[in-house]
Amino acid sequence: MVGLLLAGTIAGREQAALPRLxxxxxxxxxxxxxxxxxxxxxxxxxxxxxxxxRASSGGRSDVLLEITSVxxxxxxxxxxxxxxxxxxxxxxxxxxxxxxxxxxxSVMLSELCQNIIEHxxxxxxxxxxxxxxAKRLGRFVVVISVMDVGRGxxxxxxxxxxxxxxxxxxxxxxxxxxxxxxxxxxxxxGRGQGIQQIRKQVRRWDGAITIRSGTARIGQVPExxxxxxxVDGLAPLPGAQVSIILPAKATDAFGTGGA
Amino acid sequence: MTxxxxxxxxxxVGEVLxxxxxxxxxxxxxxxxxxxxxxxxxxxRSAIQLQVEGAGTVSLSLIDFSEVSIIDFSCADEVVAKLxxxxxxxxxxxxYFVFSGVHEPHRDQIETVLxxxxxxxxxxxxxxxxxxLGKHSAGEARVWGVLEEHGAIDAExxxxxxxxxxxREALGGLVRRRLAFRSPASGRVHALSRLVHHLx
Numbered sequence: 001m002v003g004l005l006l007a008g009t010i011a012g013r014e015q016a017a018l019p020r021l022x023x024x025x026x027x028x029x030x031x032x033x034x035x036x037x038x039x040x041x042x043x044x045x046x047x048x049x050x051x052x053x054r055a056s057s058g059g060r061s062d063v064l065l066e067i068t069s070v071x072x073x074x075x076x077x078x079x080x081x082x083x084x085x086x087x088x089x090x091x092x093x094x095x096x097x098x099x100x101x102x103x104x105x106s107v108m109l110s111e112l113c114q115n116i117i118e119h120x121x122x123x124x125x126x127x128x129x130x131x132x133x134a135k136r137l138g139r140f141v142v143v144i145s146v147m148d149v150g151r152g153x154x155x156x157x158x159x160x161x162x163x164x165x166x167x168x169x170x171x172x173x174x175x176x177x178x179x180x181x182x183x184x185x186x187x188x189x190g191r192g193q194g195i196q197q198i199r200k201q202v203r204r205w206d207g208a209i210t211i212r213s214g215t216a217r218i219g220q221v222p223e224x225x226x227x228x229x230x231v232d233g234l235a236p237l238p239g240a241q242v243s244i245i246l247p248a249k250a251t252d253a254f255g256t257g258g259a
Numbered sequence: 260m261t262x263x264x265x266x267x268x269x270x271x272v273g274e275v276l277x278x279x280x281x282x283x284x285x286x287x288x289x290x291x292x293x294x295x296x297x298x299x300x301x302x303x304r305s306a307i308q309l310q311v312e313g314a315g316t317v318s319l320s321l322i323d324f325s326e327v328s329i330i331d332f333s334c335a336d337e338v339v340a341k342l343x344x345x346x347x348x349x350x351x352x353x354x355y356f357v358f359s360g361v362h363e364p365h366r367d368q369i370e371t372v373l374x375x376x377x378x379x380x381x382x383x384x385x386x387x388x389x390x391x392l393g394k395h396s397a398g399e400a401r402v403w404g405v406l407e408e409h410g411a412i413d414a415e416x417x418x419x420x421x422x423x424x425x426x427r428e429a430l431g432g433l434v435r436r437r438l439a440f441r442s443p444a445s446g447r448v449h450a451l452s453r454l455v456h457h458l459x
Contacts, residue, residue: 073296073297073298073299076295076296077280077293077295077296077299080293080295080329080331081293084293084328084329100363100364103328103329103364104364104367106293106295106329106331107295107329107330107331107332107368110293110295110296110329110331110333111331111332111333114295114296114297114331114333118297189375189376190336190337190340190341190372190375190376191336193332193336193371193372193375194332194333197332197368197371
């Protein structure tokens with residue numbers, strides 16, 4: 001859904017009128033879009049007919065954070081406040097995480113949203129949702145999705161770091177620089193730890209994190225996933241997309257937490 | 260000249276944050292006290308520094324986080340690491356800090372930024388119990404423990420309590436890193452926790 005918003009924003013830049021969005025006929029899908037706050041977020045990005053009746057999505061998912069536009073620090077405060085109110089119950093009941101996980105989850109969202117403001121120099125969106133991945137993983141997961149329409153990792157880091165990479169400089173090296181080495185465009189030694197700390201927390205929860213920007217995607221891949229850690233040559237993506245998947249604690253043969 | 264910093268000050272970060280957030284969020288009233296985003300952290304640190312610098316050339320502050328629900332890494336860097344860095348250089352103002360109300364959910368963020376910047380801080384880990392958080396040597400931790408146990412070490416007691424040269428060097432290091440206070444008048448070294456005890 002946040003990808004649709006990004007696509008609409010980019011398309012709208014290249015034409016005089018808002019791009020037209022045709023909504024699916026499925027009531028479940030429309031209900032799901034409504035519950036995630038898609039229609040509010042899409043206003044001003046797409047031209048679409050607001051559905052007259054918001055159908056139920058069948059109750060198979062739980063929203064932790066509706067799609068929220070992020071363009072200022074006040075937005076980050078709002079995201080953190082909203083998540084604190086509802087994250088704890090879902091993280092505990094669906095994922096089996098300890099009660100204090102809501103704090104780490106909020107810290108993670110705060111750092112992700114700040115990346116949009118400080119590095120993208122453009123607006124973005126964040127959303128988080130719990131799903132039952134019964135077939136794919138046999139467990140509940142929480143998925144966090146963050147996208148922006150900014151200058152991407154290569155654009156953000158080029159001024160400070162491209163020279164030292166010479167001919168190797170590109171989307172994949174920029175992602176490696178930020179994701180693996182914590183490089184940032186700021187000379188301040190206190191900077192660049194946001195992504196590193198997010199990676200650390202995701203690893204603690206046995207989760208997966210990927211960042212896609214430009215033509216490359218980099219990730220920290222847990223044992224349960226078989227995605228390659230670095231992919232180049234993808235279709236160009238303006239800005240950046242961060243995806244985090246946090247799985248429920250695995251249970252052992254005795255039904256106790258084993259992760 | 261007094262032997263210890265005069266009138267240690269207590270700074271409630273939750274209160275400072277409330278004032279800062281009323282500017283950031285304008286009409287929005289938050290139910291939470293979330294110390295998040297760099298600009299917010301910077302504004303909170305500036306407000307703290309105003310109070311510290313108004314306290315004189317030698318000051319001791321108890322920075323209380325107990326009303327803060329969440330602190331992210333950016334704010335931990337701005338409010339704790341950068342605050343300490345600001346006063347590490349020789350010369351006035353000579354500022355010392357003790358951090359209280361650092362609950363378990365805050366500890367990782369604060370410890371991470373301190374370690375990254377090779378800093379350490381005196382922190383109340385549980386009510387009435389203190390520890391060193393951040394980067395420090397085993398010798399510094401040992402000597403800090405001796406100082407904490409005694410509350411203060413007179414100049415003439417140093418050799419007896421810290422017979423090893425390494426330990427005496429570590430004591431000097433604690434003073435240089437503003438993790439202990441040495442009285443310029445008597446040479447007595449004070450545990451910071453004892454100097455703010457009445458504020459807890």
